Amino acid sequence: MSTLPDKIDQIIKERKLLFQQNKTEEVNPYVAQSEALLIDTVISLALGKNILLKGPTGSGKTKLSESLASHFGQPVHSVNCSVDLDAEAMLGFKTIIEVDGKSRIDFVEGPVIKAMKNGHLLYIDEINMAKPETLPILNGVLDYRRQITNPFTGEVVKAKATFSVIAAVNEGYAGTAPLNEALKNRFVTFDIPYISGDVLLSVLKQESILKDEKLIQLFVSLSSDLTALVESGRLPEEASSIRALVDACDLAVYIPPLRAVERAIAGKLDDDREKAAVMNAAETWFA
Known part of the structure; x- marks a missing residue:
């Protein structure tokens, strides 16, 4: 990759130091048809932007997201979208646990809450497969507020500064729906073509x-x-x-x-x- 701006390079080094206790899996780097794609996605994440990867199936969107996470040394939490996706799958769910012989209700955090609290990356795969009425719950997570009020606990969760979202879409496939303008406006968008x-x-x-x-x-x-x-x-x-x-x-x-x-x-x-x-x-x- 061409030399990144000094400020961006410093952000990357600081994140790697911050997350070095989390052993992120080493992956082969994503190879892009245009190096500008790699540079621009790295800069966007370093600046705290959410990025949307658009491209056909098998074009390498997941591979690129893994490579970006490895580049920053950040763990990734994933949400796999489908028509059955609901708030519990994203945010977590309540369950009954035994403590000292007594039953109590506990909350098991989902990928969105975990990523926000730890300042990790959140990968939302095939985001346009989710029902349109499901995604607005993430509006506050994706915009400048970077927070959400957990509807299951009432807790206000504020994301750490290093938190960002990578989402991927396969456009025009059966079962997908166009993203509304409010949601798209919360992302910096990149087209991921097939390489050759x-x-x-x-x-x-x-x-x-x-x-x-x-x-x-x-x-x-x-x-x-x-x-x-x-x-x-x-x-x-x-x-x-x-x-x-x-x-x-x-x-x-x-x-x-x-x-x-x-x-x-x-x-x-x-x-x-x-x-x-x-x-x-x-x-x-x-x-």
Whole structure:
């Protein structure tokens, strides 16, 4: 990564010192098609902004969030959104515990409360999968107030200064709903495209157990063809998922590449014509 501004670099160093007692898991760094994406997301988090990552499934949004957390040395608490997401899943729930032989009600903190109290990062995956009426509870968490009144305990929780939110969306998928303007206005937004060419080659070398560089290059070429088919509307976006491509590379260590593509990429599609299109593209490179 290019040299960051001195003030931002100092913030990163201070956070790493602050959280060094929390052993954050080391992850391979996210490799972006444009280095500006990495620089801008790091600066945004260092300044205490919430960031929204927009991109197709498998484009690396979760990987980028993990890389950012590792960069700052901060633990991450995750919320996985669905139509069933409710306040308890985000904030926590009451339960009965035994203390000295007596029963009492205790509150088990959820990921939002934990992240706020500890100044950790909060990752909200597929935020546009949640019901629109569920998310307003986070408005005060995401804006300048950085606080919430816990409806289950009445406690006013004020986030520590290092707390920030990373959210991810897959736009246009079944079950998703557009984010309202009030919610979007609380984020700095980044588009996460699929990577290609030498950048993809580097990622496959880093993430896959496949070490045959010539074979990896063929998978990069296949990815280019699949992306073109996606862009022309002949395949759904998941057909050019980087995650699925890594799976195919891993399988190709032990089984023929065509079978690896069939299992890891084509097999995830429901339409027989789409499966055939993937395999036809694969046969161009692996026949």
